[in-house]
Amino acid sequence: MSATIIDGKAFAAVVRAQVATQVAAAKAATGQVPGLAVVLVGEDPASQVYVRNKNRQTVEVGMNSFEHKLAAETAEADLLALIAQLNADPAVDGILVQLPLPAHMNAEAVINAIDSAKDVDGFHIDNVGKLVTGQKAMVPCTPLGCLMLLRDTLGTLEGRDAVVIGRSNIVGKPMANLLLRDGCTVTVAHSRTANLPDVVRRADIVVAAVGRPEMVKGDWIKPGAVVIDVGINRVQPAGAEKAKLVGDCDFDSCAAVAGAITPVPGGVGPMTIACLLANTLTAFCRRHALPEPEGLTA
């Protein structure tokens, strides 16, 4: 193996420490602390893993955590009423509605009902538009975390060839826009891309966010490239008792060729939560007309 392992878990701890310091300063300035409200509808297992870690970390950085658990069969109107209440609550700076929502709900309508200033996921249409047009936005947590890791690994991203595999609104599209803003030449590839291995082989930066376990192989990677693996896939190895977590990249073969690579777990996942806390602080600072947090925004 030749690649440097990018320690997202350690980097996320540094980001959280920066958030904690700046939360303390914001408290000294205003007498208040940022509050994050998380709304979980139903019992999606991936969302529950996320909520468990997030809740503890929110309190650890000195912020208030408000959790709202609703039954899977909750009416959309009742969820919208809760969002209206959180929008109006001065103690709530960030609102996150866990996705996926149950099938009977219109996720787009629900997301766009969140006050865009409190939309710490950066999924509201106003924040998407601001990101694409280069205005100050709330930036989605996973792409923001990937950007922080890439800048830390490479310094400037200017002039690099980046391939993002995956075109979701949650990761692929915002990631592509952030890389573009940092001066990369960006290709957005996906499950229907022709000659995907050849496309990926051109890249100095590969961000894999397709949701297919171990799809990206080492012989797709340009020697020395930086590989950011966003995938979190729970797989059941043949003969093994326990399910294990794997990324969208075949780690061993990619690590043999790449210059640097994020592991799964311990790579992008912890950065997503750290960036959620950073975004909540950013939302607080903007709402209270304080200076932007340092080193925590895109």
Ligand SMILES: Nc1nc(=O)c2c([nH]1)NC[C@@H]1CN(c3ccc(C(=O)N[C@@H](CCC(=O)O)C(=O)O)cc3)C=[N+]21
């Ligand atoms: N509105 C919304 N925003 C989200 O950001 C969102 C969501 N809904 N729904 C669910 C997914 C999932 N998600 C994860 C974030 C971090 C880890 C994480 O920290 N993973 C650890 C491992 C966790 C384990 O051991 O299972 C790691 O990769 O090292 C996992 C999953 C955010 N999500």
Ligand SMILES: [Mg+2]
């Ligand atoms: Mg796809």
